[in-house]
Amino acid sequence: MTGLAVIRPGPLSLLQDAGRARWQHLGVSPGGPLDIHAAAWANHLLGNPWGTPLVEIALGGVELESRLDTWVALCGAELPIAVDGESRPNWSSFPLRVGQRLTLGFARSGQRAYLAVAGGIRVGAVLGSVATQTREGLGGLHGDGQPLRAGDLLPCAPASLPGMAGVPWRFVPDYRAELGLRVILGGYAGDFSVAERRRFFAQAWTLSPQSDRMGMRLLGEPLRAPTRQWSLGVTTGTIQVPPDGQPIVLMADRQTMGGYPVLGWVHPLDLGLLAQCPAHRTLRFERVEVEAVQGEMREFYRFFGR
Structure with a gap:
């Protein structure tokens, strides 16, 4: 399968979904996104169902190369977003064509950004979830709880959407506010x-x-x-x-x-x-x-x- 190739993974980029339910009686933590508001909007902008696998990006510093035509959405921390050097807005969806590079700078406000792909990132579940849990060695791209690394490929399918979408301003948090x-x-x-x-x-x-x-x-x-x-x-x-x-x-x-x-x-x-x-x-x-x-x-x- 084709997808998004990881050129630079940033300090800590983790696959997450809605979390690992029904295993806490055995001591397994649920995982999932730390910011459910930003993660939910990223998937919603693409028409993905709740909990569709996406990437939680801590601090930024990520670069991906697209191996297909698709759409992505970014929500969360305020950071520079560019496709082949051209700026893209945060809290919005936009197309990503084959061969294009998506570059995320480092966060100026907030700590975590959420990158969703139309149709979701297609990875096998461990105990019913792809949520990455590094301490317990569960989930993630390879099922071993490891963060994304340079050379990884995020599997996804080609997708086409009618146009760009953005989150209404009243739902966009100000991470600098008291x-x-x-x-x-x-x-x-x-x-x-x-x-x-x-x-x-x-x-x-x-x-x-x-x-x-x-x-x-x-x-x-x-x-x-x-x-x-x-x-x-x-x-x-x-x-x-x-x-x-x-x-x-x-x-x-x-x-x-x-x-x-x-x-x-x-x-x-x-x-x-x-x-x-x-x-x-x-x-x-x-x-x-x-x-x-x-x-x-x-x-x-x-x-x-x-």
Whole structure:
């Protein structure tokens, strides 16, 4: 099969889809895109169904050569996009002809871009998903959890679309804006004192450079966490507070169980904004009720056909 040849893979480029469901009882993390908002729009611009395999590109620095006539879409981090040296807009779809080179510079705002191809990247699934999980050695182009490398070929089929499409401006995030992430209190929040819960929301936190696809670590005035002696299941967006009092927000490549006290959960759509933050960025949290989150997520999934 033909496809897109990887000339330069960038610092970390990973195949992702909707994630690896129904294996968490065996300790397998779900994976999937860190920014579901940007990934969903990239596929939607091409008419691809929810969860169609695409590439999550960290920071940029990617160059691909097309071996076929197709269409691609890019959403996410603000970075220079060019086809044979001619600029292309972000948060849009555009054609890519045989022999043309797609070049992505390094991100000026945001951290991750999502590259979708019309019809999707056609790779065999491992445990029901192509999501790349480097820690567990699962998924990806070769099924071994490895990032893309120079010389790889992203298999896809020729495609023709009627014309370019773009995301309406009101749905394009400003990754430079002051960041306030919405949080649903729960889990063992009741075991934290009222003063500690207030302190969590009142102070500004800094994103640690020790953050990755497994978890985003926060730095600030430590919280006093209650003592726990047993583990419990965790989900993406869970806010854990370890003994040092510095919260951790669990992301797509998280573990499936944890013993640290759970303060609550970050809104699923705000996790994408968190994933787009550079290290040392300041952020705050605000409380939101679960009913409001449920309504917004139902609307989001309904629009994207999940």
